[in-house]
Amino acid sequence: MNTDETLWEGMLRGDQDMFLSLYERYYHALLFIGLKEIKDAQLVKDTIQQLFLYLWEKRQTIQRANNVKSYLVTSFLRKLTADWKKSGKVSNLQVVYSQYDEDTAPTPEEALIKKDEQQQQFRHLADYINELPSRQKELLYLKYYEGLEYEEIVQQTGLTLRTVYNKIHEALKKLRLDVVNTGHSHSASV
Numbered sequence: 001m002n003t004d005e006t007l008w009e010g011m012l013r014g015d016q017d018m019f020l021s022l023y024e025r026y027y028h029a030l031l032f033i034g035l036k037e038i039k040d041a042q043l044v045k046d047t048i049q050q051l052f053l054y055l056w057e058k059r060q061t062i063q064r065a066n067n068v069k070s071y072l073v074t075s076f077l078r079k080l081t082a083d084w085k086k087s088g089k090v091s092n093l094q095v096v097y098s099q100y101d102e103d104t105a106p107t108p109e110e111a112l113i114k115k116d117e118q119q120q121q122f123r124h125l126a127d128y129i130n131e132l133p134s135r136q137k138e139l140l141y142l143k144y145y146e147g148l149e150y151e152e153i154v155q156q157t158g159l160t161l162r163t164v165y166n167k168i169h170e171a172l173k174k175l176r177l178d179v180v181n182t183g184h185s186h187s188a189s190v
Contacts, residue, residue, distance in 0.1 A: 001147045004068035012059050019059075023052050026069070030076050031176070032121055037077070038084060047080045128178045136171035143168055 002010075002021060010018025027048060034044030051072070055062065065071040129137060142148045142156065153164050 001149070005065075008065055008068045011055065012062060012064070014059065019052075019056055022068075026072050028172075028176070029069075030072065032125075033073060034076070034080055036117070036121070037080070040084075040087075043083060043087065044080065047076065047083050050083075051076050051079055125175070128175050131178075132171050132174060136167050136174075139164060139167050140171050 002018065004022070004025070007018045007022040007025070011022055030048050030051075031044060034047065035041060038044065129140065132140070139153060139157070142153045143150075148156070150161060150164055153159070154161050157164070159167075
């Protein structure tokens with residue numbers, strides 16, 4: 001399994017597969033972070049797309065990232081803040097992205113709150129995953145928890161490569177819809 005740094009370096013060299021792997025690795029994390037901050041799912045998704053499009057277009061001038069995750073999250077939240085302001089809505093996101101900045105050490109209280117929020121997100125995600133059919137759950141487990149490549153999953157399960165791709169894609173699509181629908185139901189009360 002490629003490290004974040006390997007994928008980042010591959011993207012800088014123009015390797016589309018590594019770029020897409022980086023996108024797939026961080027799409028859901030950025031979606032969860034964005035939806036936690038604002039309840040506008042379309043704006044969050046658009047901002048993720050625009051961030052990665054920008055990275056790809058500017059890959060020849062972008063510097064090496066010391067911490068890829070922190071770079072992506074911080075860049076995403078800065079862009080989300082700017083996009084949110086442009087939409088004419090009031091936001092306090094400027095405060096939020098500093099907690100993800102690699103140069104900023106959170107206070108013990110902030111770290112505890114962040115850990116609690118992450119655990120809550122994981123519980124929600126686990127609930128959504130538990131609602132999936134057992135085969136989809138198994139494949140997600142093998143892909144994202146065990147870290148297996150698609151070909152390794154094929155060998156382990158005896159399924160065809162097409163079936164593995166399709167089942168994982170269906171599961172991720174269902175999870176994405178569940179998260180977006182949850183975001184919409186919360187936005188009505190905000």
